[in-house]
Amino acid sequence: MEYLTFSLLLSCCLKFANSLSSTETPQAPAPIPTEKLLVLTVATEETDGFHRFMQSARYFNYTVKVLGMGEAWKGGDVGRSIGGGQKVRLLKEAMEALADQEDLVVLSVDSYDLIFAGGPEEILRKFQQANHKVLFAAEGLIWPDKRLADKYPSIRSGKRYLNSGGIIGYAPYINRVVSQWNLHDNDDDQLFYTKIYLDPLRRETLNMTLDHKCQIFQNLNGAVDEVLLKFGTDRVRVRNTVYDSLPVVVHGNGNTKMYLNYMANYVPNTWNYEHGCSHCDDDVVDLSQLKEYPNVLVGVFIEQPTPFLPEFFQRLLTLDYPKDKLKVFVHNNEVYHEKHIQKFWEENRNVFNSFKVVGPEENLSQGEARNMGMDLCRKDTTCAYYFSIDSDVMLTNRQTLKLLIEQNRKIIGPLVTRHSKLWSNFWGALSLDGYYARSEDYVDIVQKKRVGVWNIPYMAHVYMVKGSTLRNELKERNYFVLEKLDPDMSLCRNAREMTSHREKDSPSPESFHMLRPPKGVFMYITNRHDFGRLISTANYNISHYNxxxxxxxxxxxxxxxxxxxxxxxxxxxxxxxxxxxxxxxxxxxxxxxxxxxxxxxxxxxxxxxxxxxxxxxxxxxxxxxxxxxxxxxxxxxxxxxxxxxxxxxxxxxxxxxxxxxxxxxxxxxxxxxxxxxxxxxxxxxxxxxxxxxxxxxxxxxxxxxxxxxxxxxxxxxxxxxxxxxxxxxxxxxxxxxxxxxxxxxxxxxxxxxxxx
The missing domain is CATH 2.60.120.620 (q2cbj1_9rhob like domain)
Structure with a gap:
């Protein structure tokens, strides 16, 4: 009897084991259709950064809905302090209409300092692999409350802290997160999300996690040394070398916006070795289709004794541009050059639309003189472009004005270099203290091994600014004066940062961990043509006769x-x-x-x-x-x-x-x-x-x-x-x-x- 019972038990166990072995492996879930992905972003103004974001979104055919456009920004100056709650409020309002769409995946991202490096199919696949309902971007630095660091869940590897610049999840779950918002527009959005995430019960209930190894989101703050550009045949990717990942969303949070600008010169398809510059001819101005050429104010600045000044003026005279459309403003800070300017004026007084000279007797500083020149265009509503050129620039290309106008950028300069040297009129990167640093591509751009139109952090000597930009984004009238900086560095920093209020002291490093809505104007350099060269003024001795x-x-x-x-x-x-x-x-x-x-x-x-x-x-x-x-x-x-x-x-x-x-x-x-x-x-x-x-x-x-x-x-x-x-x-x-x-x-x- 005992034997029979044991036999039956063994038989049942074998049948159960066979049934387990014959059970089919569960199939992977079907891919989420790309039409089920909706990108939500907040942008109250159409800045250069916003247009770049939209350009990368269009390249991958993302469906994007912009929240808050035209609305006054009330989210605080989060570049200097906490804030950004307005973004959560706008997202909450948008999600109320989407809460019932259970199969809809919502991607909420910043826009002013963010680009896409991959497409919807890739981001949805990686989201599915994460196997959570809500996924936040992660970073290695904690903000805004460092005291919360110990409350974060421990992880074996990867980035531990939440960043609110990127969120992806199913619509009902995103709605459940943002529906908890009951604060003010200038309260801190990242702190709001952090407190929800750090609550174990809410984290489990909402099935939330972080993108610890940057599969989807790459925040650059504190991680610049981890990433590099990976050049492919069709497009360029950002690669995280620590986790060997190819992030889909690249976020230049904190003080990494200039590094994002550098990356966006290539990602996703801006420039590559196969095809060169793919966007250089986008939105160009066709001057041949205009009824008349736009008016240009040329600002000439002679701030030190400069060799070959008569030749400089002759090159100005021979520019291929209607002279009745050119007004000339000259600031001369050197008595030695008064004879050269006088001779040129006597011979060409009736050539230009107008010719104004401010001499050394006015005792203007460089910054004051440059502000004066720019202001002349700003006040003149007929001034379409302001072209600033220093006397040490020898323009050899007679088409320079036309070529710069055609590129249709708010601020753009032609590349000029010193003969047989790498010295040029732009910097490809800045050091932490705001001075020169060599970017990876600087030499190739100067030597024209890479040809295109490049977003850069600093330029000097020669550049063109749209008159409309001077009357809107750059409408303040003291851009060339900033404590401890020379005039050109002051202009570039003011244009890049575009703070709503100016302070003499730089913000503390901690204040850069959050994104403020930047209104910074992008500055470009073009090396698509040979424009001329810079001459050296350093050892110019004026004690001779000639x-x-x-x-x-x-x-x-x-x-x-x-x-x-x-x-x-x-x-x-x-x-x-x-x-x-x-x-x-x-x-x-x-x-x-x-x-x-x-x-x-x-x-x-x-x-x-x-x-x-x-x-x-x-x-x-x-x-x-x-x-x-x-x-x-x-x-x-x-x-x-x-x-x-x-x-x-x-x-x-x-x-x-x-x-x-x-x-x-x-x-x-x-x-x-x-x-x-x-x-x-x-x-x-x-x-x-x-x-x-x-x-x-x-x-x-x-x-x-x-x-x-x-x-x-x-x-x-x-x-x-x-x-x-x-x-x-x-x-x-x-x-x-x-x-x-x-x-x-x-x-x-x-x-x-x-x-x-």
Missing amino acids: NDLWQIYENPVDWKEKYIHKNYSKIFTENYMEEPCPDVFWFPVFSEKACDEIVGEMEHYGTWSGGRHMDKRIAGGYETVPTDDIHMKQIGFDKEWLHFIREFISPVTLKVFSGYYTKGYAVMNFVVKYTPERQAYLRPHHDSSTFTINIALNNKDTDFQGGGCRFHRYNCSINSPRKGWSFMHPGRLTHLHEGLPTTNGTRYIAVSFIDP
């Missing part, structure tokens, strides 16, 4: 453009030179401006040698074939002249004397003055050089009569020197030569005995 001549080291490109003959490069591309006598080569090297300024510098110095044999300036003190001259060393130009020889004469030497590599060294470098009254000619002689250059500094028949050079060995004379052209001939042994008489006027030549 000071730009000394800029061959500091600003070599501008020096070459001003002082080297326009046909110089043809020597190498088209063999643009002559050989009037055997081994005597004749080629263009100096511009007329160079010739005139060298002569002017010598005459300003004024102490000509008189052509005497006794000469203390040379070794031994005796010159066998003396000239009436001034040495380059006497005017402090010897070092610059030798550099000129190495840069512009040595390449020609290698071309015409094949196989000879010059050292480009010369002891005797001087300007000779021939006149019938003092010294009209030079007797036959050899030069103490391997080769000699002889550059004509003025024009025959216009400035003098006669002159020229005769080479005895070949009985060959050159009687028609061209201004700015140089002879080059061997100095010793073969080329005995003499200077032919100058019969009238004054003849000037620059001579160097090279490789003595």
Whole structure:
């Protein structure tokens, strides 16, 4: 009997075990359809941040409902203190109509400092995997009450603290959460959600949890070092390297808004290696479709002695833009430059619509002057754009104004850099103390390996601002003055932060943990075209007569453009030179401006040698074939002249004397003055050089009569020197030569005995 009972029991157990083994594994729940996801966001104004949020939402086809648009913000200045309750109140009101939709998933997110990096399908899949009814974003920093830290549930890994910038859940459950709100608009939203979450009973009843490992929500505050950009073929993602996750929602909370701006230059599809800039042509202005060009006020700021200022004004004059649509405001802080401005004004007084100059006698600070320029556009309702440019910007692109207007940004600057340097007019990032930091992409943008329109935290030197922006978002009139900051940094900080009230002291770090509704204006730099360059003003010495001549080291490109003959490069591309006598080569090297300024510098110095044999300036003190001259060393130009020889004469030497590599060294470098009254000619002689250059500094028949050079060995004379052209001939042994008489006027030549 006992045996039978045991057998029956064993049989029943086996049947039960077989029934368990044959039971099918439960199927995963069906995916939530994307049309069942509704995004709710609060935005009382259409800021740049809001438009960026909506752009990323449209890219992924999110259904977005905006709450509070046009409503006055009463949620407090939560960038400096607690607040944000208005967002909960608006969400509560919206959820009342959605509470019965049990299959609706609601995603509540901030908008001004948030972007989407993934689509609805991905976010719904990850929400289902979390297996909770309500999921909050998480962060590693606690706000607003640090005393609540110990009340948070312990976790093995991940972020422990709640962030209210991102919530996802089924509509009835979201409604049950927000329906508990009975506070004021300026009470703290994050504290409200935190207290609900920290109540074990309510947390369990509402089936709430946090997105501890950033599967859906990535808050950047305190986590910048955890994230990086992951470039794909179709779009760019943000990757959390600690949890190896690809967050769908990226939130630049706290003091990470500038880092979010950097990320949003790429995420989700703003720029990638395959297609470059995908939004650069969005919302552009087609100037060809306008009845007339918009009015532009050009603000020019000369705050320190600046080389090549006449050339700067000429480039302004040659901008391809109707001059009757340009008003010019100039602030000049340097007495030295008054002569340049006066000359330009006298020659072009009727070219522009108006031309206003505020000089050094007004004793304005940089900030005051820049405020004045911007205010002129702000007060003039016909001013469509304000274009600010410093005198150290050389615009080489005549289309600059048109190109900037076409991009249709509130604030945009053209990229300009110093020649062959990484120094530019923008910063890609800021340090914690608000000064320069190099962004990961800075070098690539400067070197144009990445081309586009870039949201940046700081710009200077040259930029364009919409007149409407000056009369709305930037309507206050003291943007360039902020304690301890220079004017450009003040402008950029004020534009970025756009605080409702100004305080001299920076807010404490703790105050950045919450999002205030920022009205910050985005600033952009474009490197889609070559616009020009920055010149160096650091070592500009104005003690000379023609000071730009000394800029061959500091600003070599501008020096070459001003002082080297326009046909110089043809020597190498088209063999643009002559050989009037055997081994005597004749080629263009100096511009007329160079010739005139060298002569002017010598005459300003004024102490000509008189052509005497006794000469203390040379070794031994005796010159066998003396000239009436001034040495380059006497005017402090010897070092610059030798550099000129190495840069512009040595390449020609290698071309015409094949196989000879010059050292480009010369002891005797001087300007000779021939006149019938003092010294009209030079007797036959050899030069103490391997080769000699002889550059004509003025024009025959216009400035003098006669002159020229005769080479005895070949009985060959050159009687028609061209201004700015140089002879080059061997100095010793073969080329005995003499200077032919100058019969009238004054003849000037620059001579160097090279490789003595």
